Amino acid sequence: MDLNDIPVRQVSGVSALKAGELHAFGVFTVNDLIEYYPYRYEDYRLRSLTEAKDGDKITVQAKIMGIPVLQRYGKKSRLTCKMVAEDWMFTATWFNRHFLREELTAGREIILTGKWDMRRSQLTVSDSEFPDKGTLRSGSLQPVYSVGGKITQAWIRKTIGQALLQYGEMIPENLPPELLREYDLMPRRRAIQRIHQPQDSEEGQLARRRMVYEELFLFQLKLQAYRAMNHDRMDGVQHELENATIREFVRSLPFELTDAQKKVELEILQDMRSPYCMNRLLQGDVGSGKTVIAAIALFAAVKSGHQGAFMVPTEILAEQHVRSLTKLFEPFGITVGLLTGSVTGRRRKDLLASLQMGMTDIIVGTHALIQEDVFFRSLSLVVTDEQHRFGVNQRSILRRKGFNPDVLTMTATPIPRTLAITAFGDMDVSTLSERPKGRKPISTYWVKHGMMDRVLGFISREVLLGRQAYLICPLIEESEKLDVQNAIDLYVGMQQAFPDFKVGLLHGRMTAAEKDEVMRAFYDNEVQLLVSTTVVEVGVDVPNATLMIVMDADRFGLSQLHQLRGRVGRGEHASYCVLIADPKSEVGQERMKVMTDTDDGFEVARRDLELRGPGDFFGTKQSGVPEFRIADMVSDFKVLEASRDDAARLVGDPSFWTSPQYAPLRSYLQREQILQGELID
Numbered sequence: 001m002d003l004n005d006i007p008v009r010q011v012s013g014v015s016a017l018k019a020g021e022l023h024a025f026g027v028f029t030v031n032d033l034i035e036y037y038p039y040r041y042e043d044y045r046l047r048s049l050t051e052a053k054d055g056d057k058i059t060v061q062a063k064i065m066g067i068p069v070l071q072r073y074g075k076k077s078r079l080t081c082k083m084v085a086e087d088w089m090f091t092a093t094w095f096n097r098h099f100l101r102e103e104l105t106a107g108r109e110i111i112l113t114g115k116w117d118m119r120r121s122q123l124t125v126s127d128s129e130f131p132d133k134g135t136l137r138s139g140s141l142q143p144v145y146s147v148g149g150k151i152t153q154a155w156i157r158k159t160i161g162q163a164l165l166q167y168g169e170m171i172p173e174n175l176p177p178e179l180l181r182e183y184d185l186m187p188r189r190r191a192i193q194r195i196h197q198p199q200d201s202e203e204g205q206l207a208r209r210r211m212v213y214e215e216l217f218l219f220q221l222k223l224q225a226y227r228a229m230n231h232d233r234m235d236g237v238q239h240e241l242e243n244a245t246i247r248e249f250v251r252s253l254p255f256e257l258t259d260a261q262k263k264v265e266l267e268i269l270q271d272m273r274s275p276y277c278m279n280r281l282l283q284g285d286v287g288s289g290k291t292v293i294a295a296i297a298l299f300a301a302v303k304s305g306h307q308g309a310f311m312v313p314t315e316i317l318a319e320q321h322v323r324s325l326t327k328l329f330e331p332f333g334i335t336v337g338l339l340t341g342s343v344t345g346r347r348r349k350d351l352l353a354s355l356q357m358g359m360t361d362i363i364v365g366t367h368a369l370i371q372e373d374v375f376f377r378s379l380s381l382v383v384t385d386e387q388h389r390f391g392v393n394q395r396s397i398l399r400r401k402g403f404n405p406d407v408l409t410m411t412a413t414p415i416p417r418t419l420a421i422t423a424f425g426d427m428d429v430s431t432l433s434e435r436p437k438g439r440k441p442i443s444t445y446w447v448k449h450g451m452m453d454r455v456l457g458f459i460s461r462e463v464l465l466g467r468q469a470y471l472i473c474p475l476i477e478e479s480e481k482l483d484v485q486n487a488i489d490l491y492v493g494m495q496q497a498f499p500d501f502k503v504g505l506l507h508g509r510m511t512a513a514e515k516d517e518v519m520r521a522f523y524d525n526e527v528q529l530l531v532s533t534t535v536v537e538v539g540v541d542v543p544n545a546t547l548m549i550v551m552d553a554d555r556f557g558l559s560q561l562h563q564l565r566g567r568v569g570r571g572e573h574a575s576y577c578v579l580i581a582d583p584k585s586e587v588g589q590e591r592m593k594v595m596t597d598t599d600d601g602f603e604v605a606r607r608d609l610e611l612r613g614p615g616d617f618f619g620t621k622q623s624g625v626p627e628f629r630i631a632d633m634v635s636d637f638k639v640l641e642a643s644r645d646d647a648a649r650l651v652g653d654p655s656f657w658t659s660p661q662y663a664p665l666r667s668y669l670q671r672e673q674i675l676q677g678e679l680i681d
């Protein structure tokens with residue numbers, strides 16, 4: 001019997017009510033319960049008073065010396081009693097434990113845990129036990145769990161202990177012996193038992209080490225198995241590409257590809273030619289030229305007789321891409337359509353019909369693009385933005401729709417290696433490691449609000465040189481309304497400050513048509529200063545803009561600031577980013593410093609990870625970065641890397657799919673719906 005199949009109610013002491021409470025913690029089965037790990041331990045090991053420092057929390061064994069004294073103050077009470085431990089006389093004090101008075105008889109042994117006040121020779125007791133009654137906690141490390149509601153620390157300890165008693169013998173090993181040997185890992189049964197009931201902290205650490213490895217290894221196994229199967233399926237579209245045709249298109253581009261772009265182009269075209277489904281991540285710093293790579297891939301799909309979809313996070317970006325792709329593709333007779341929430345009615349109907357008949361070759365739009373009532377004649381390539389990263393499930397939705405396109409995911413957020421192999425471990429990764437030639441570094445300044453006058457002078461200077469500027473208003477997450485009001489106020493202020501310039505305004509509450517008009521005017525340099533909320537954050541490309549000013553910059557995350565800064569420095573002119581902020585916290589100041597220190601996105605991302613911790617990195621829950629129960633992506637990074645290599649090696653070995661010793665891992669994959677019953681023996 002699998003512990004995953006035994007409901008937690010079967011553990012004695014778990015009532016229906018308690019089971020309901022446990023569900024809120026994600027605990028449904030016995031396995032969930034025994035894998036509900038403590039996040040730290042409370043130390044109840046006996047110590048000697050001579051070693052204890054003032055203020056320490058300690059546990060000591062003592063003998064009761066005097067007669068207890070009880071004082072009551074209304075409902076509250078204070079109980080004191082003289083004790084001796086190793087010839088050391090002290091006073092033990094309990095608050096609101098009047099009922100203990102009867103038990104405190106002179107000469108009796110007692111174990112006390114509490115805070116030691118050395119100066120007054122006094123211990124404020126939080127826990128006490130009598131050895132003659134049998135001890136529960138004393139002498140051990142007690143696990144501390146995350147609890148709440150009706151689930152108390154004491155109850156969960158007892159219940160997990162009970163589960164281990166009832167089912168401990170049934171805990172199976174799931175890692176193959178060669179890995180246990182290689183890393184000298186504790187067997188699973190012992191590790192689980194010890195993690196909840198360690199005898200000493202070394203043992204607790206060893207148990208944790210084993211479970212961390214297991215957790216990361218299983219996670220990587222999922223990704224690697226998915227990836228391996230994907231490569232084996234051979235049911236992707238095998239694009240037939242003439243080199244000469246692709247070359248002709250590349251020659252028509254207004255610039256020469258960088259070496260990095262050429263390399264990535266080759267990787268992608270090779271995937272597209274192959275019979276398996278491409279699942280590739282293209283990462284590059286802001287402005288490194290990812291879009292043109294997407295264009296080449298889309299061109300290749302169409303020239304092989306299929307269609308392509310380009311999914312982007314905002315309507316503004318969709319419009320921008322339609323404009324630039326149309327320009328590039330028109331000479332080659334390739335048609336580009338736009339599908340966003342604002343395309344409705346007749347226009348939408350016609351577009352969908354034309355897609356289904358294959359008259360529209362490429363469709364650019366937001367997420368709805370590949371869902372619902374959208375049908376293609378032959379979709380063979382989906383280019384998507386990181387924010388729309390397809391999970392394993394979404395990919396199977398695509399499959400069920402009857403096509404099996406190649407997927408190219410682009411990310412504008414350089415991802416530190418740690419996260420890349422975690423969140424995107426099932427993908428092949430291409431990296432654009434250089435920006436186009438001739439780009440000057442972006443100079444970044446951090447100034448206080450008091451220097452706004454100088455900033456205005458800076459804007460004026462750049463605009464008079466023929467350049468353009470962005471002015472970004474802070475984002476107030478709780479209130480879009482306030483956000484918009486802020487933007488409007490700033491817009492009015494700028495119009496007054498610069499009566500000779502044209503100032504534009506962009507925010508989330510404007511209609512798509514209004515936004516598009518403002519953006520178009522900015523592209524065409526009819527607007528010189530664009531006051532905007534973060535809607536311009538991702539992907540907007542106006543090479544003549546050279547000045548990015550961010551108000552209250554400390555309200556933004558580092559990667560967001562880097563994205564915003566990436567809106568400038570996209571052409572031949574020197575560019576500047578000015579961060580206006582008076583951060584109060586140290587982290588806030590540190591963030592500003594990171595931005596002025598470097599304009600390398602990978603470095604920013606690395607520092608961001610350090611400052612924020614990984615859970616927060618992508619800012620959203622749907623980031624695809626998993627939450628681990630016990631592992632920590634930063635401190636357990638080495639294990640993460642090792643487990644990735646181990647998992648990849650294992651799934652690459654044909655015996656993994658057949659040999660009985662890997663059966664527990666295969667059933668794990670099946671339970672996680674990676675195998676979906678396909679490859680299991």
Ligand SMILES: Nc1ncnc2c1ncn2[C@@H]1O[C@H](COP(=O)(O)OP(=O)(O)OP(=O)(O)O)[C@@H](O)[C@H]1O
Nearest residue numbers: 255256257258286287288289290291292412436539
């Ligand atoms: N090889 C190149 N030489 C010169 N300019 C280039 C080259 N490749 C791309 N560009 C130009 O550089 C600018 C930035 O490219 P692109 O918009 O593709 O960047 P990106 O990587 O998508 O950046 P972001 O993530 O910031 O949106 C564009 O104006 C593009 O036309």
